Amino acid sequence: MKKLSIVLLLAGLLQLPQTLAATANIGVIAYAEKPLKLIRATTLYTVGAGTRLQGGDILQTGAAGIQIEGLASATLALGPDTRILIATNRTAAQINLLDGWLKLQPVPGSNHTNLAVTTGTLAFTVTQSASVIHVTPRQTEVFVEDGNQVVKELGAHGKGDHSVNLGHEDFAQRSAGGALTIVARPEQAFIDALPRQFLDPLVPLGKKTPAATEPKKERDVTYDDIEPWVISPLNLSQQMLANRFAPRLNDPTFRQAVKINRGGVLEWELELLRLERRKNAH
Structure with a gap:
């Protein structure tokens, strides 16, 4: 029954509108190794630690790793060369991971079913598990660091009804067009490429987060800026x-x-x- 409830919740979350009408802040970049790029509305900005995030924001980390806090009671880390789009509605949020590295660590004692993650081929709601997700053009990889995670396999149009329960330290891979496979431990290539900050549990910075900063406008977006999202496998x-x-x-x-x-x-x-x-x- 619990598994069915999670699947039904996920089905609803995946229908989220991709922007938020109001400009309410939904989280903050608590830490950034280097400045990174943000697309908000139709403008490209350079941002850093202290930036408040909004629904519809597209983040591109480049060579930097960052940590996000306050988004649906979870702590998130993005590795280098990672791109996400944050979709929201009034009660839920969804991380669309186009490529790169994402680590999710729920805040203990909170309800996390209002945060979903999709990679185009896989999707799940954040439960009490800590997970690492890696997306490349070739495949998606998921490592459940702690707890259990129900993962849903998505078809060509972003829909699917087959779910898999991943347990503590399970490692799963799914190539484009293939089925999800589970092995007992991560492959060595995955371990070697794992961002350094992902090796340890994420430590929320809380009051140590820098004061809010205004994004620095670079220019209006070009078509090249948005094309990866327009033609992506995320079914936006x-x-x-x-x-x-x-x-x-x-x-x-x-x-x-x-x-x-x-x-x-x-x-x-x-x-x-x-x-x-x-x-x-x-």
Whole structure:
């Protein structure tokens, strides 16, 4: 019964809208080795420790590792070369992990069913387990450091009804198009590549977190900035993406890139049509 409840909860979480209408803060970058990139709305920023996060934020760590606190009562760490999109609604949050390293460690004694993670091929709600997830173009790997974790296998369109229960120190892999396989211990290649800060339990910084800082604007996003998300295996809503980045269609270079790369995709064609109508109205 418990497993069924988790699966049903996950099914609801995966339908989350990908942005938050209000600009409420949902967590904070408590630690950052180096400045990193953030895409908020249609703007690219440079940010660091102390930055308050919002629904719809896209984080790109580059060479830096970071720690996030206050997101659905969990502590998260991102390794180098990692990209996530944080989706939210009024009661839940979802981490869309495009590539790289993610470590999740729930705050003891709290209810974590309002936080979900998806990699495109796997999805789960955060329970009392501490887990490490690694995503590459070739495969997704999950290591349950502590506790138990129910993981759901997703099909080509982001849906699936097959779930697997991973136990303490289980290591699972899933290649594109393949089934999830479980082995007793992580492969040596996984251990060798594991970010150094993932080797120990995450220690929340709490009051040691730096004061809030304003993101430093670099520029408006280009199509190259958002293309990895537009064509990703995460099954993100094209309607959401087209609507979010429609203001950038006023830029001729961005508009031409969309016509070349998204021409024929209904949601983007509609935004292009709306732009033409607005121009003709003047």
